[in-house]
Amino acid sequence: MRLIPSSPLSCLGTAAVAVVVGGFVLVGCDVVDTDEFDMDFSFFSADGEESPDEDPSAEPGAEEGEEEETEQEASSYGLPDSCAAAGAAEVVGDLAPGPVLAEDAGPVEGIDGAEQVVCSFSDGSGTAGAPSLTLVFTSGADPSANPDVVQVPGAEEEMNWEVDIDVDVDTYHTDESDSLGGDLEYVGTVDGSSRNLYLSLPGDLYVTVIAYGEEVPREDLERIVMQAAERVRG
Numbered sequence: 001m002r003l004i005p006s007s008p009l010s011c012l013g014t015a016a017v018a019v020v021v022g023g024f025v026l027v028g029c030d031v032v033d034t035d036e037f038d039m040d041f042s043f044f045s046a047d048g049e050e051s052p053d054e055d056p057s058a059e060p061g062a063e064e065g066e067e068e069e070t071e072q073e074a075s076s077y078g079l080p081d082s083c084a085a086a087g088a089a090e091v092v093g094d095l096a097p098g099p100v101l102a103e104d105a106g107p108v109e110g111i112d113g114a115e116q117v118v119c120s121f122s123d124g125s126g127t128a129g130a131p132s133l134t135l136v137f138t139s140g141a142d143p144s145a146n147p148d149v150v151q152v153p154g155a156e157e158e159m160n161w162e163v164d165i166d167v168d169v170d171t172y173h174t175d176e177s178d179s180l181g182g183d184l185e186y187v188g189t190v191d192g193s194s195r196n197l198y199l200s201l202p203g204d205l206y207v208t209v210i211a212y213g214e215e216v217p218r219e220d221l222e223r224i225v226m227q228a229a230e231r232v233r234g
Helices: 062-075 088-095 175-180 218-231
Strands: 002-005 019-021 024-027 030-033 100-107 115-122 132-139 164-172 183-189 194-201 205-212
Touching (some): 088 115, 088 132, 132 218, 175 194, 205 218
Antiparallel strands (some): 019 024, 164 183, 183 194
């Protein structure tokens, strides 16, 4: 399916100057003998300008610490072995349009190193266009940038048509997605026939939920991907 978006992804300071001439400090029109006072001019640089405050982030080891934190966050997510291991049925709950679960796991065709686990709930009729709700875990490939990565069982024939479909696209954050270290992208067809929500996570892992043939509120889609992400978080 080729999606054509209908809208594009959406000190004030004071400088102080002091001049030292022959052991005297000239301040305004007065002359003060420096021997009479214990004054610290260490906050002035050699050229007479005030030295800037030290940046705590520039301390040795700060950058390394941030990199380690990012690596630890990335390693905390992993591709589940199966839909059962990911708790897909519990996460989707009553939003499933039917009791039948079609599961597929393995490499992503055409993308080296990419793998995914697909969990699609439907009534089991297998009819093209029948309502389904699909939860997908993808590693090594961004489904929002590669729509063909995700294939919806039961709707495969229609989803592969070479047609232009107007969609609404929204990239955004929520407090919960920030706590997971992720980004959200919503893609919904204007006619409401398909609603996709992508959650990108550290470590090149993506959680996608696709409501096909049914109107599922975005809030419910957010809940699904957030809970699914928590399930695969180490």
